[in-house]
Amino acid sequence: SFSALMMPFVLSPGSLPFLYIDWEVQNCIPAGTVQQALLAGGENSPSLKYTRGELSAVEFLQEFGQQCFDIANVSVPVDSFLLHLIRKEMIKQLPIMAEAVQCIRAEGLKTAVLGNSFCLLSEESFLPLDRKQFDVIVETRREGMSKPDPRIYKLCLERLGVQPHESIFLDDISQNLKAAAQLGIKTVKVVDTAGALGELEACLGFPLQGFVPYTRSVRATTEISKSRLQKYLEYVLGGQATGPLVLRQFGHREPPLTYHVKLGDRSLVLKKEPPDDLLPVGPAVTKECGVLKALSEAGVPVPPVLALCEDSSVLGSPFYVMEHRAGHLYRDVALPGLPPSQRRAVYTAMSEVLSKIHSVKLRAAELEHGGEPGSYVQQQVQTWTKHYRAVETQVIPAMERLIAWLPLHFPESQKTAVVHGDFRLDNLIFHPERPEVLAVLGWKFAALGDPISDVANNCMAYFLPPPFGTLRGLRERDLERLGIPTAEEYSQMYWDHAGMQHPENWNFYMAFAFFRLAVRLQGLHKHSLRGE
Incomplete structure (x- = not known):
């Protein structure tokens, strides 16, 4: 089993080469000049020295401009290069990757960004992502080393508190993946986003889409029949129950078992009695369902109950279904983030x-x-x-x-x-x-x-x-x-x-x-x- 996931910035794979080509076209620069200039010199190339923090933004642009001139024999407007890389439409996190990170964290795994970072002309670090989604962020510029240096992988593992065999590393560059694999890290090459997520799902054993706050994938010991549930909901809700059924489980481990049900545009919550349990459950779900209806009529804010099923042949034990109340749930009593x-x-x-x-x-x-x-x-x-x-x-x-x-x-x-x-x-x-x-x-x-x-x-x-x-x-x-x-x-x-x-x-x-x-x-x- 895995405990952590390491990845570069949560952007589109291969986006930088596309940006290089786009900038070359806009400035009438021979094709391939940028890629060749950035990589010239191997470990001492302008791009690697820049991402390791050995060059300031101004120094990088000077070396980069000279390399482009040596290659193409033309002067290039290097001052616009960094601005082109951080255009708004190009630095947004991919929604499907951001959702995958949420699903991974919901299962209790740690997440880390291990990226070759750079700074702007203002010397401000450029990292276009939501830092709250990650337990560890390792920026090459701050650490003075870059991928595929084995030391930076070891540093990331140390900060995550996991062993190499407990982690997975995503990247779109083969040499970066090879260096990680040599340390015993499981690797996934990102050629296209959908394919990489499919491979990652196979490794982890749970879905990376359909995230709902405060839920996780359904535990193997608490699975229920989706086909029988969908048939029941179609009977109860009629024409309102359309579309594929997506099932997730709320994270607490105490009974009754509580699931989030997504059916088309409907968001529902299902509460079900466990077939056998050691913990006191209070009123059975049948009783709890009646309590909610009575409280609702009395003006107490509770989710509306839609249906009660006491037939154990449907899902193995009685259950009821209610509307999902979207809103904010404060898990931390200190209320961080609020004034x-x-x-x-x-x-x-x-x-x-x-x-x-x-x-x-x-x-x-x-x-x-x-x-x-x-x-x-x-x-x-x-x-x-x-x-x-x-x-x-x-x-x-x-x-x-x-x-x-x-x-x-x-x-x-x-x-x-x-x-x-x-x-x-x-x-x-x-x-x-x-x-x-x-x-x-x-x-x-x-x-x-x-x-x-x-x-x-x-x-x-x-x-x-x-x-x-x-x-x-x-x-x-x-x-x-x-x-x-x-x-x-x-x-x-x-x-x-x-x-x-x-x-x-x-x-x-x-x-x-x-x-x-x-x-x-x-x-x-x-x-x-x-x-x-």
Whole structure:
């Protein structure tokens, strides 16, 4: 299996020779002059010395102009040469290559650019790509070496943190590929873009098109029948279900299984019960589907449900289909890229929608409930303790102490409201241009229960470290500088919206929230031990 992909700039293969020819025609220069002038001198050619940073732009143009004169016996307008290379229409990333990079990163592979770069007359480095798409960028000019020097491949591998046999290198120049292959790197020659992507797909084993944010290709262990699904959707949606069906899977590993379905112009989400699972799933998808319909009618922003299928013969277990809500999903609670004022607005919107959820009046029949009124927390502790025992792989003293401590500190009284059960920032879809919640996701633990448990779950991020697996935390972050309210300020936002006082036994609810998180992580650990 591969862990990383290295490539030159994500532009059209062979575009530079075309640009050379175009410039020669425009300036009445004999054909082939530019290519010959750039390569004259081998390792000491003007182009290689320039890309290694040994020549400034002015010095390069002087040497290049002299070489052209020696070859063609004509003076050439060298000052226009660099400007011609960076014409707008020629420096755009190829959309299909950019999408391929997104698909590769969605699978957890690292990406790197390893390119022979150059600078402009202003001495500014020229690198026409979206740097956020790459984990590592190695510019020959900055490193003082260029392809096919083996040292530059080794440098790129070192920065990626991978071995040669774990990486793939794309290039359109044979000598560059040969040097990489001699180090043990898998190589793909880019003669044409479509052919190179086809070969790369074969190497990687997953598609490099059809990217949808927050998704990856469908895992082999969770594949479903596309033909049976398409037949079902054609029956349910009628004339709206036209075109080829493209299936991807949302990245989280917890049940229910969640897929993105592209059918013609329709973007849908399918949630399906796993046939067998160690993790608690909360309400079955049948129940969750009913919850979403009821919440939608009550004015809570949730995706519209289109259909429920309880016939396991279709896809192996019950599932439901809903509209895909496009928008922005913030996976990092620090909200990088937003100004401080917008960060605070996002947190304000989050607290407002949580209080709105808790104000909804639904019948007990529409939600799972915690047995007798006011016993939600007690039942939840029992349920999660039972789940922990089911996924336990070794005795963890801290967990045993917490399991003993929680029943001794149950709240004396509890409010009862609609409880989301897993309320956090990355379960909210925001409007792409303003801090407005378009949809609340992740209702598998919805119940009638104690609303304070939702607030505590929402505040866990304040006490988690910044990198915490797929979660992100705010511990030790400068919240004032970021513009993010503190845990006390955020929870007070909620108490003000809900007309409540800060509970004296707040620490109990936080301990319970972290207990649930620990059980879920233990379940994922046991999954990994089973190779899933």
